[in-house]
Amino acid sequence: MLVPDAVAEVDFTRPLSAAEATGHRALVAHRLLGTFYEADTVLLPEQGLGALRGDFDHFYGDGLRRLREASLSDLEHFAFALLDDEIDVTGAWSVEDLATYFEHAAGEADAGEVESLTTIAAARRPAVAADTYLVQLALDGLTEASAMSRNLGGAFGPEQSALFKVFIDEFGYGVHEAKHTTIFRKMLRSRALQTHVHAYWNFYLAGPLATNNYYYFVSRDHASFFRYIGAVSYAERVFAPSFVKMIETYRGVFGDDVDLHYCEEHAHIDAHHGRITRDEILLALAERHGAGVIPELVRGIAEARLLGGWFEQDTAAQIRWADDLDTYRVTGSGIQPAEAARRVELAAGSPFGTRSHDRAVLVVVEDGAAELITGPTAASAPMARGEAMLVPAGRLYGVRAAGSACAYSVRAADPDTPAVTPSAS
Ligand SMILES: [Fe+2]
Ligand SMILES: [Fe+2]
Structure with a gap:
């Protein structure tokens, strides 16, 4: 449900600015963009298509595909051109500079608080707040590593194999019960939340949508491959410690009344993925392809940080408002x-x-x-x-x-x- 009246209000001639990253124009653009990106993945309902066959034909059909193809690049420009203004990477960067910047960025994330989690802990209705955050994670959690899958093709040497190693972990080595999306659904079920991909579509916020769309954006266009690698290396590196914090918060809110296997799995495996992506992909690509690609790797790290901040700020602001509505x-x-x-x-x-x-x-x-x-x-x-x-x-x-x-x-x-x-x- 795109709320057509709300879409019609939006002026699409002026790209978004960073100041409105969590505003209404951003929400509308990222809802459209997220839908376009999802149409490039395969989504089928758990209960089978049955009577929904017509929806399948419409969603993947020629009409919407042509509309998507005609507007996707412009919509991406509308939504993400602001990154060029926000992030400025200049000068000559060595592999050592890249490694130092990466550790600095990751270290700041480790030392800092996760704003949404702090907000949940302080909320009057922490369970409602925790569900709000969990639903934002569902945006990625229910289709995890879909953007990553777009970077697996082609031929780019040992780094390609290292990325594939991370990818097959996300997919549970082909065991459906171990696939990260499957264990994410267990967490949702333990909170009596629905598990189908669009169950909470209406509640995805602009910041989380932007974060999720970013990974598709830099994965769709392989001119942005090195940005993607910077971003995904940063993400994999900061996931493990942030899931440790999430376990603490969710245990505090729900006690044993929540299945945290998903968080425990990531607190464990992303420590490993953080090392693989840094050593075997990020730094290895910088060594192999030289100074010409390092600024883009740096840019990806900086962009992932910035967007991760919007995810947190937007979610925390929504939690605070809803928690204090009266x-x-x-x-x-x-x-x-x-x-x-x-x-x-x-x-x-x-x-x-x-x-x-x-x-x-x-x-x-x-x-x-x-x-x-x-x-x-x-x-x-x-x-x-x-x-x-x-x-x-x-x-x-x-x-x-x-x-x-x-x-x-x-x-x-x-x-x-x-x-x-x-x-x-
Ligand atoms: Fe994962
Ligand atoms: Fe991972």
Whole structure:
């Protein structure tokens, strides 16, 4: 559900800037981009195609394929051109410089906190917060190593074999029960969450979508091969320690009530993958192909760091807002009449979709009663006629009719109205 009205609002003529990396334009672009990339992978439902055969034909069919092929490069430029402004790699880099930069970047990740995990631990409803984070991981977890698979073809020497070694680990050496996506699904099931690829599509945030799309972006176009290698080496290196932190947080929240095999597997095997990718791929490629490729390897490391930061910031911001939602309720004089309010009407059976806005807005229930939904397992927030909620810029929400029908308006929030300012959280 792309929420066509929300897509139509977006000005696609101006590429994204880093300041709006977790905003609405980013969300729309990355939803489209993620769908395009997924269409280059094979997705089949667990229960079999059966009556969904028509969906298969439509999703993979000629019409959407041509649309995708005609727009993919432009959409990638729209979404990722900002990386050229954000990351500047200049000067001559030796293999030693590359190794030093890599260790510096990885060391900072090891020493720093994982913002989402800290936010989960501090949340009033840590289980809801932990599910929100887990769902963001599902974006990669349920199709893990799909982008990597695009870098396995061709002929590039011993580094190709080293990458394949990492890849077959991700695929459980051909044993389906050991495949990382399979053990990720076990973790979801232990939280009573659904396991099919698009179960929580509506709740993927712009930052996590951008991170996931980035790996497809640099894997689709092999001119970016060295960027991909920098990025994947960094990712494999920082995964193990971050999963150690995740185990700690999730044990703290759920006790034994969660299956953490997925995290334990990565805390173990990514220590190994981090060494393989650094020594046998990243540094080996730098040695073999020389100074001409090192700046791109460095760029990939820097890009993976930057995007990883957006993943965390966006997820933590969503958790904080959803966890503290009642303080964002606006009443009485806080609800100013607005000329440019957009009215949305919903019936009980209306399809559910989510969106965000580039600026703070007020969602005001005009008729009937509504429920505001902020996360995959968050309790919906009831809103009666005349009630309003402040949705800060970039926060993801959906609205459902609580009865047979409702109508709500979306108005620009006036940041000077005291009632609109959320209490400190
Ligand atoms: Fe994995
Ligand atoms: Fe790995």
